[in-house]
Amino acid sequence: MEEPITLLRIFDFDETIAHTRSETRVVAPNGFEATLRGQQEFEAYMSAAADNVGIKTFDPVRDLQDHGYKIDLSDFSIVKDPDEIIIITDLLRVFPDNSKTYIITARRGNSIGPIIDYLDEIGIDSSQIRVMATQGESKGDVMVTMMKQKIMDDGNSNIKRIEYYEDSEKNIDDVLTKVCEDPSLDNIKPIDFELIINKVINNEGQYNIQRIECNTPD
Numbered sequence: 705m706e707e708p709i710t711l712l713r714i715f716d717f718d719e720t721i722a723h724t725r726s727e728t729r730v731v732a733p734n735g736f737e738a739t740l741r742g743q744q745e746f747e748a749y750m751s752a753a754a755d756n757v758g759i760k761t762f763d764p765v766r767d768l769q770d771h772g773y774k775i776d777l778s779d780f781s782i783v784k785d786p787d788e789i790i791i792i793t794d795l796l797r798v799f800p801d802n803s804k805t806y807i808i809t810a811r812r813g814n815s816i817g818p819i820i821d822y823l824d825e826i827g828i829d830s831s832q833i834r835v836m837a838t839q840g841e842s843k844g845d846v847m848v849t850m851m852k853q854k855i856m857d858d859g860n861s862n863i864k865r866i867e868y869y870e871d872s873e874k875n876i877d878d879v880l881t882k883v884c885e886d887p888s889l890d891n892i893k894p895i896d897f898e899l900i901i902n903k904v905i906n907n908e909g910q911y912n913i914q915r916i917e918c919n920t921p922d
């Protein structure tokens with residue numbers, strides 16, 4: 705039998721493990737150009753543009769491209785000029801017993817190799833980490849799938865605890881909705897199930913962690 709995994713550790717990459725100088729360059733169908741620096745500018749622009757054309761998907765990038773937006777994400781296929789966020793990488797590099805560690809990024813699949821190279825560069829054993837790219841799709845959905853893949857004889861998931869490290873409010877809200885609050889998961893959650901969200905907050909280059917707990921109502 706495999707080692708029983710009861711703890712999932714899930715780390716975002718951008719602005720969680722490393723601060724990078726990635727920019728997104730956009731040309732709107734009306735010719736207006738924008739350069740988006742950082743996650744908040746990116747999310748604000750994309751959600752405003754999606755509202756304008758009536759798109760409701762979780763990640764509107766592909767739909768906006770279909771509507772004639774030119775969106776250049778090439779900076780996100782590399783790890784551009786990174787600063788390690790040590791408060792997080794100190795935790796990332798220590799692997800607890802009975803745990804599995806993931807990096808789940810909203811980037812595209814072509815970023816996985818450069819992220820693994822970066823981990824090796826900063827002295828983290830990348831062979832112990834699985835890097836996944838959701839291409840903008842919901843991380844909450846990915847976590848629910850992981851819980852459902854580990855159902856034991858008693859009908860409960862063997863995943864007793866998820867520790868999630870993330871800077872994006874949008875992704876945190878999605879995970880709270882899908883992993884914490886969705887009553888349809890109650891029948892597979894072990895009685896002592898815990899979701900611990902560690903929100904990474906950047907105060908002008910000083911990072912700290914705000915802990916958000918999920919207390920599932922009975």
Ligand SMILES: [Mg+2]
Nearest residue numbers: 716718719871
């Ligand atoms: Mg991020």
